[in-house]
Amino acid sequence: MQRPLHAVAWHEDAPNPSNAATPSNQPLPTSVDWIVIGGGFSGLAAARRAAERGARVLLLEKGGLQDGASSRNGGMVHVGFGASTSSIIKRFGADGAREWFDLSRAGVRRIQQLATAGPEGLISSTGIDPNWSETGHLELARSARGVADLQGEAELRASLGLPVRLLDQTAVQSLTNSSAFAGGLAVDEGGGVQPARLQAAMALAARAAGVEIREQMPATGIIQIAGGYEVRTPRGSIRTQHIFGGVNGYADRLFPALRRRAIPVGSFMIATEPLAPELLAQVSGNGEMRFDTRNFLSYWRPTPDGRIAFGGRTSFWPDSLPRIARTLTARMREIHPQLASTTVTHAWGGRLSFAFDRLPRVTRLDGVTHVSGCAGSGVALMTLLAEQTIDWELGGDPPLPARIPWHPVPVPYEGFPWFLPVAGIGFALEDWWSERR
Structure with missing residues (x-):
């Protein structure tokens, strides 16, 4: 096998969002209404929303706009959360669970609006097509136990009014041309986007709304002052009334409470x-869009330029990208032996974030309002939650995730998840045991 390139396939089929950034030789403003930290989906959506509401907005990205997860994910826009449906019902009751899934479905619709040629769409305003495909998704189980779990999940979702279809092994094999699965769940709602194209379009739309975007401009300090905050950067300090944090899985020491x-x-x-x-x-x-039900899950899809993009988690231990790519390639070929002689040309990674309960959060911490913890559902959720958060800050109702507390992780923890490798051993054993039954 040819060694995979350390490159992101999505980036080669998308305009560079840096085109929306202000040249680095221009002076920074000394005062704005909002500072947004982070230039991914949530940061760009929040910045644009605030600018459209009449605010002067500065977005600070410590690297390049393409460095974070927003242009590196699978581009899957699906209904659901990292938390199971049963855990959501147990915690919030049936009516509360419907609220959560209404939020998820609204997030899917919002991405569909932005990524298609309607009045809310970005295609006509930016000239960039985010390649929306309304395909739904498949959740695939490898064992009888996994199928039983999916059957329970299907019944719970149906009780909440969510359209789902349970698939037996024959139906799954017919849909996927793979014999790796014992059954599955089909959800027709949702689909996929080309995430780098969506991010590039969102960056241009934010600039058109009046947002000043600065790349390679880290926020290095936040100080509370009379009437707001002072945000420090290597190029000087800026005064602001509001700060939005769009850093998600990339929180650094500037955000100790989030970490x-x-x-x-x-x-x-x-x-x-x-x-x-x-x-x-x-x-x-x-x-x-397809993903399996393992703890160390795999997810895959066709790309608009005719590739198969295949992703997943391989371990919670630190590992090299070439080794991870070999593991993912083996998994892909196990599912689809038809790809045994196909060359893998790209390999890349990024970081998402989880809350301990695997539900997203909107929260104010140390003067910064964050949207975080979408646990793999961020393509659908981040944009809508960011827009709702700006509306909340300007006097509207709080987003649903802002209404639940976000306690610190209940073990000693400062941002380095030392406990994940230990948990990963248990997850791997659970996957192994499930597929032996």
Whole structure:
């Protein structure tokens, strides 16, 4: 196998969002209404929303706009959360659970609005097509126990009014052309985007709304002053009334309270060379977004330029990208032996974040309002939650995740998740045991 390139396949098929940034030789403003820290989906959405509400907004990105997870994820826009449906119902009751899933479905619709050619869409205003595909998704189980769990999940979702279909092994094999699964769950709502194209379009839309975007401009300090805050950077300090944190899995020591709550987790992807149309059709079926039910899950999809993008978590121990790519390639070929001779051309990674209960959060910590903890559902949720958060800060109702507390992780923890490798051993054993039954 050719050694994978250390490059992000999505970036090669998308405009560079740096085109929306202010040149670095321009002076920084001395005072703005809002400072947004982080230039991913949530930061760009929040900045644009605040600017459209009449605020002067400065967005600070400590690296390049493409350095974080927003242009590196799987681009899957699906209904659901990291937390199971049963745990959400147990905690909030049926009516409360419906509120959570209404939020998730609204997030999906918001991305669909932005990524298609409607009045809210970004295509006409930016000239960038985020390649929305309304395909739904498949959740796939490898064992009888996994199928039983999915059956319970399907019944709970149906009780909440969510349209789902349980699939037996024959139906799954027909849809996927893979014999790796014992059954599955089909959800027709949702689909996929090309995440780097969506981020580039959001950056241009934010600039058009009046947002000043600065790359390679880290916030190095936050000090409370009369009437607001002073945010320090290597190029000087800026006064502001409001600060939005869009850092998610990339929180540094500037955000100690967030680092005691958000758990960063790496997720990695590979991409094949462009496939012959016949082979692509064979392994991608109807183009659904797909993921399995393992703790160390895999997820995969066709890309708009004819590749298979395949991702997942391989370990909670630190590892090298070439080794991770080999593991993901083996998994992909186990599911689709048809790809045994296909070359893997790209490999990359990024970080998402979890709250301990795997539900997203909107919270104010040390003067900064954060949206974080989407646990793999951020493509659907981050944009809507960021917009709702700005509306809340300007006098509207709080977003649903702002109404639940976010306590620190209940073990000694300062941002380095030392406990994940230990938990990972248990997750791996659970996966192994489940597939032996």
